[in-house]
Amino acid sequence: MRLRKSLAIAGCVSAIVLGACTTLQSTPDSPAAIKKSPKNVILMVSDGIGFNGWLATDYYQGLAGKQAYQVVRPDGTMPRVYGLSHSALNLIDKDGKPLARNSDVSLAAGAIEQGYNPNTRWNKFENAMLNDFDPVAKSYTSYTDSAAAGTALMSGRKTSVGRINKDWTGQNSFKTIAQLAMESGRSAGVVTSVMISHATPAAAIAHNASRNNYADIFNEMVQSDLSVLMGAGHPLYNGSDALVSDDKRSYKYLGGEQTYRSLTQQNNANGFRYIDDKASFKALANGDHLPLRVVGIARSGSTLQASREGLSSANTPSGMAYNQDVPTLATMSQGALNVLAQKDSGFFLMIEGGAVDWMGHANDMPRFIEEHMAFNQAVASVIDWVEKNSSWDDTLLIITSDHECGGIWGQGTWTNHQGGGVAADRSKAAIASARFNPQQDTFNDFIAVQDHGAGNMPGYQFASGNHTNELVPLWAIGAGSEYFEQFTRTDLKARKLWGKPYQWNGNYVDNTTVFDAMNAAISTSR
Template sequence: MIFLIGDGMGYNQVDAGSLYENGTSFNQVRVDPETGKIEHEPGTASQVYENFPVRLGMATYQHRNGYEPDKAWGDFAWVLKNPPDSAATATAMATGVRTYNGAIGLDPDRLPVRNLTERAQELGKASGVVTSVQFSHATPAAFVAHNESRGNYRQIAREMVWEHELDVLMGAGHPYFDDDGQARDTPDFRYIDEATYEAAVSGATGHTFIEKAGDFADLADAFDPPERVFGLPQVARTLQFHRSGPDRDADGTPVEGAEPYTAPELRTVPSLAEMASGALNVLDNASDRGMFLMVEGGAIDWGGHGNEMGRMIEEQLAFNEAIETVVDWVERESSWQETLVVVTADHETGYLAGPGAGADTGWTPLRGEAGGLPEHSWHTGGHTNSLVPLYAKGPGASRIDHHARHTDPVRGDYLENVKLAESVFDFWGRGDTASP
């Protein structure tokens, strides 16, 4: 079972990447909030997951809120009210329990709730999480750990490394390298404490520790991979997103209208696709009872927060590449009869819409051609309560589809995000031992 989560990835983030890459879009609409008129643009499914048999919307709201389709499409500002964060939404997807913003694997009463990774381990399955941002950040953390605050990075890192026997743990957050992959004069132990880092490097945690780009590439092709791996690329916050370049001013302010890849990509770090490929190789050899893997494209979110179309597209395309790598692995090493792949998001970030969209004009479609920035507009630097896409293929996909018991006038059938975890628990059983 493989979950791929694009942090901050809404329908328009997917289409922005497709417009830049292929000149095509799949989910573009024009909606007039005053009359309720809905016009769907002709679309082309250009991403492999857009052809999955299950294609749904998913609601992402936090504890005590809700999603109301009529309000979401009748008032342009409605989706900006009380938006969720990645900790709450990832916890919902990982545990089936809706909670408060900032919570990692806890219910609203701050009690720990079992997640899919823990259930997989109970069943003897291999397990792992991979991300393009810090490994102790909210989304990967919620699939493993339990903490009252997502900001307790070092506590979360210790728990992830020491307490849960993950077979694979990969993500950024290296204390000895900066955002450009350059060695620091003084280490920054913000995302992992020094003792845990030193233990990981020495092998005391039980993992094989890797950090160089070539090590990740070798892992993907290894005939006899290590049994457990902790991969910490030589970079600080993200694989690529926070690198410096001509699309950023000296103080880090984004240059408006900058094209993707204006800044040369770092060559000292692996891609998310390479990390996913290495993780699959390890997990496939770690257990004969299957696996659970979560792969996060984590910096799509940062592109939305900064309203940086160019770098957001970079991250979307990197996430797409990771998905393609997973699909290729399923078709080469497994099959669609034994592996479920789910592609979705934790929430939408940036309220990305077409040019001229707004309270008076409603929702307009993104426009663009291959190789150029799509015409667009941003409407927040934060998150929204908008529906996000969900795509699924493989055994169990029909169970997810079964939970889509609501209908949105624009996006069609949708499910609550807690139902994603519930559908997996239904498939695996909920007891402490394997189901008969």
């Protein structure tokens, strides 16, 4: 199995033909053997965060290497830690040159995998974000987006950016882990802190040539056999606990106004109970009056907390109070678990901390940390649920990210000759000038973020406003977690930078392996 997958990946790296990379997925009927057969599979994705961003949050919390998923569990279960690479496919023209992100896709003559190579990554600082700079400057042709990365995680297939479980041509669909789980008799659900039809939650079940077709994506999700759909994207509320005017309401994230009305005005439309108030989310988390299916849309138009504005001061990383009218990601996760667990045959659940990525794009470290703290709290709540209601013999939990965003590095990694190492204010000019520019700035050394103690901002710099090709962390706990070991490669430089706090040996896997591990778990006879 290991040799077959390695050959498939190697073949796709050089493929420049129609239908490239169709061999990446291990076939559902022949997964590699695992030692234990879990009933429940949970995938948790903190969107847009790499090792440096993960450490930044753990340092702020004073919990580096001590989070619930980073320590031996009370029953002796040992978490396994890896790195994860996450390259997509670049569309190329007849001359083999990558097409820019917004090019006419009919010009594509083929696709080629971006890849991650530790032998070349560390030759030059900007190698993980080459397309930020001239003469390339073509966004997402040297790194993935959440659609392609989500597709790899959920279906085990590589595709070009913007595609949701479709091949790079946009014509052929891939079967997802949620579909396979439901075919095996399990229930399935999706929870996110951003709009429910955004790329990562969509990748769990939807199929679309463009991640931007939100209404179509949500309609496919709500017409599927999923039992749980929870997220944001409420048409009536902004991100700060306020109703929006009629002319500013957008129903696209919930399938259009007709779909929204059918969910909210009809009792058990499509078999779903619809909820949006915080008390109802808490009731599900407490196990009260559980429905068989639920659509839960928090009262926020975009994210649970990242888009809030104008609230009072508080002791938070950003200094702004939280929106008190929305549930936490942890509360939503608990409710989803309770709903799904009503089915004795087990379940698949994907949980996303989606706005971490948004704050990486914005180069906003305080809110970046807030969003990942909320994700960490959700992971802790899931672990607590497993240990109270199930067991690690019956559960596989995978915690990871889909890609890195913002090019986060430690203070002093480069000397900035424009705006200083960190933006002096939140103006676009200050943020842009603080980023790395190879024509003006001096690279010093690869430096991990620095620990300045719990409650203090770590030492950091943002090199980019885009996604990068850096490795991200992955933890696996419970039955089937050993699956990853057979597909590892090693990055010694990455181990030197980030290994010690997490006791990581530098071994990493490709993102398609996450699907393979989950598929092996649900396909093994119990």
